[in-house]
Amino acid sequence: MMKRILVTLPITEYHKKRLERNVTNCSFQYVPLSEVTIDMVQNSEIIVGNVPVSYISASNNLELLQLNSAGADAYILPGVLSSGTILTNATGAYxxxxxxxxxxxxxxxxxxxxxxxxxxxxxxxxxxxxxxxxxxxxxxxxxxxxxxxxxxxxxxxxxxxxxxxxxxxxxxxxxxxxxxxxxxxxxxxxxxxxxxxxxxxxxxxxxxxxxxxxxxxxxxxxxxxxxxxxxxxxxxxxxxxxxxxxxxxxxxxxxxxxxxxxxxxxxxxxxxxTPHVSGSYHLPETLDKIVEIAAANIENHLAGTPLKNLIDFETGYCK
Missing domain, CATH: 3.40.50.720 (NAD(P)-binding Rossmann-like Domain)
Known part of the structure; x- marks a missing residue:
């Protein structure tokens, strides 16, 4: 079955090629975060980006949520992710x-x-x-x-x-x-x-x-x-x-x-x-690093090998 991958980052063609380079049997959907709908989220097996928590609603389809942030606090709350969803963050990019x-x-x-x-x-x-x-x-x-x-x-x-x-x-x-x-x-x-x-x-x-x-x-x-x-x-x-x-x-x-x-x-x-501007994508190479983390985790998830930056739901930190 073809897996659906939703990407909400403001990425370039270069980034798209990196994400898709080593991935087969998957369909990528690139949508700005402001245009993401609840149906897009609910129908995706893999998501890259901090989609609204209310859209996830413990989706049973969602296998991997790769955040574009280091903080994961909103996503570890009870009822947000199903027990089968893997949560990873962007530690290392910021x-x-x-x-x-x-x-x-x-x-x-x-x-x-x-x-x-x-x-x-x-x-x-x-x-x-x-x-x-x-x-x-x-x-x-x-x-x-x-x-x-x-x-x-x-x-x-x-x-x-x-x-x-x-x-x-x-x-x-x-x-x-x-x-x-x-x-x-x-x-x-x-x-x-x-x-x-x-x-x-x-x-x-x-x-x-x-x-x-x-x-x-x-x-x-x-x-x-x-x-x-x-x-x-x-x-x-x-x-x-x-x-x-x-x-x-x-x-x-x-x-x-x-x-x-x-x-x-x-x-x-x-x-x-300063208004929480130290991170985000103000330094362009930060986005490059996030895409690299996401690409590696998508590849590892599909191959069944260990992922980077796995979040511990008890502590909110990487394991």
Whole structure:
């Protein structure tokens, strides 16, 4: 029986050729996500792309759902996928783009460039005083997946001492000087000049960064979040910055998204916000990497061989 493959990515002819190169007895349907219908989803055996959760409805036809995102939280909820559906994500595609984006925000905050950029609007000529350097800074990276390791590698290359925190015990990667587990979380926080999080949205990460967390940071510290907005208690973060319990914060993710225009986070001068744009396809090679992951997983699924980036439905992380 010919399998139907629905692809919702904004791909080129080159990408189509890559997806179809080693695949036989399959029909490909390329449809922009905005034009996808529930019938298309329900009639597909393989889907590449983050189709609306409500369209899946535990489809018995769906064998493989290959996400174009690293986060899989919406798809692991009970009743979304049938027990026979394999779920894979795009871990490995976003390391460079997200890490570089968050690194840029960090450098802006360290050098107070956000304040000088704001002065352009009013034409003021101010001197905001002392700045900090990444060289010899203690940088703590929470979440050492593809993105976290890329960020850690850049920080270490510029002379930072990098502390990594992850869920499971492993050998210390070369990008990290010191490795700890989440159980050491509160012991590590006071040491850091910069703390950056790349954690997904799971029950265990919800409001992990709360008033207690910010109270343990250095008052000169910078907090960055490039993972999911739900990990941060935003009221606690705002209070920490306003009370100068920490120096500044940089967010590419918020809760909710979009962040309402009247939200007080927008008004705080020492909180830099970008609207969840670090990933997506803003760096063109990211899409190339997603297509490569998807092509390999389609081929492996059809051949009955192991797939990359299998999602553990209990944790929301790759197995």
């Amino acid at each position: 390391g460079k783009t997200v890490a570089e984006h968050m690194f840029g925000i960090m450098m802006c905050l360290q050098k107070k460039l956000h304040l000088y950029r704001d002065d352009r609007v009013t034409g003021e000529w101010n001197d905001y005083g002392t700045v900090t350097s990444i060289s010899n800074a203690i940088v703590t990276v929470i979440g050492l997946g593809d993105i976290g390791l890329y960020f850690a590698g850049m920080a270490k290359a510029l002379g930072a001492y990098v502390i990594g925190i992850k869920r499971r015990k492993s050998d210390c990667p070369k990008q990290v000087d010191e490795l700890h587990l989440m159980e050491d979380f509160y012991e590590i926080i006071p040491k850091a000049d910069i703390i950056v999080s790349f954690l997904p949205n799971t029950p265990s990460t919800y409001h992990l960064y709360n008033a207690e967390f910010f109270s343990k940071m250095k008052n000169t510290g910078i907090f960055l979040n490039g993972g999911r907005g739900s990990a941060v208690d935003q009221d606690a973060l705002l209070a920490a910055v306003q009370n100068q319990d920490i120096s500044a914060a940089g967010l590419d993710v918020t809760d909710p998204e979009p962040l309402p225009s009247e939200h007080p986070l927008w008004k705080e001068k020492n909180i830099m916000i």
